[in-house]
């Protein structure tokens with residue numbers, strides 16, 4: 001059966017794409033963010049995943065309000081990035097893993113998660129930039145991929161407890177996949193930030209650090225909060241932390257922290273990075 | 280609307296729920312079209328005509344033409360889609376944040392940096 005080597009959670013912000021394109025990794029503004037990644041890359045080189053299951057939220061590239069799935073799973077041979085409208089470079093396509101996609105779909109629906117299946121799926125910066133950060137400049141990306149999209153755009157969003165259970169179901173699916181593949185689960189988004197309204201610029205360092213800590217040792221801690229409470233605590237886009245929680249749910253049993261980084265600000269965002277391995 | 284259910288009040292924040300999704304549909308759909316460079320060029324050439332083409336109501340159109348983000352939000356705009364409109368004008372998230380909070384861009388950026396210190 002397939003093996004989950006661990007999980008990595010990381011912030012996604014479009015301007016990271018521009019910083020990479022302009023080689024600003026060591027620029028004083030970006031350095032504290034980019035310097036978080038070498039230890040995670042070293043760990044990836046050691047655990048050698050073949051496939052990445054990447055949990056993220058689309059920002060209006062693939063999905064619009066006409067049809068807004070709460071959970072959607074990619075089932076394509078290839079995933080393409082495209083123009084998102086804010087002038088960041090479009091990245092080359094990513095290889096899918098259709099066998100794992102369809103096993104996930106079968107297993108999740110058997111587990112009563114009635115997801116939307118997508119044989120065509122554009123992937124936006126929330127999918128491409130984390131892969132670019134973990135495997136910089138490697139085109140094609142050295143891992144096959146399965147994108148899993150969580151709605152964090154139109155409320156009601158799935159509850160934190162539901163996201164955790166969804167992650168657990170993803171974990172069960174991967175571990176029951178008849179394959180010798182090594183799988184890394186990635187969750188992207190957050191941490192605290194709010195783009196819109198009079199509360200724009202809201203950041204909550206204290207909560208973020210608590211969340212990152214608890215995610216390793218006591219992931220159910222955050223499920224005590226309703227989604228509106230999470231918005232109050234972390235901002236309207238900080239609630240993307242639901243993707244981190246989903247990723248953590250996929251890691252069964254005790255986990256240990258491989259590496260963490262936290263820096264404010266990247267654009268309007270408190271940036272976080274947390275790599276975990278199954279103990 | 281919303282079955283009389285109570286909504287959580289978060290100061291300076293509107294949750295983009297069903298009420299907002301209904302209200303802002305045309306505006307957000309127009310912004311979704313800005314994933315295409317051709318559409319961005321068409322908007323730029325005649326913003327008013329482009330708003331009409333996508334069926335924006337008077338409130339939405341006035342908000343777009345005056346580039347007032349708070350007004351666009353009040354008209355049902357969603358931050359993720361509105362950001363694509365901001366991109367056409369070369370506005371980044373600090374420009375947009377500063378406009379909404381009534382401070383200069385430098386003041387807004389300083390506030391973000393300060394949030395990392397405490």
Ligand SMILES: [Fe+2]
Pocket residue numbers: 012059126189190237240
């Ligand atoms: Fe995001």
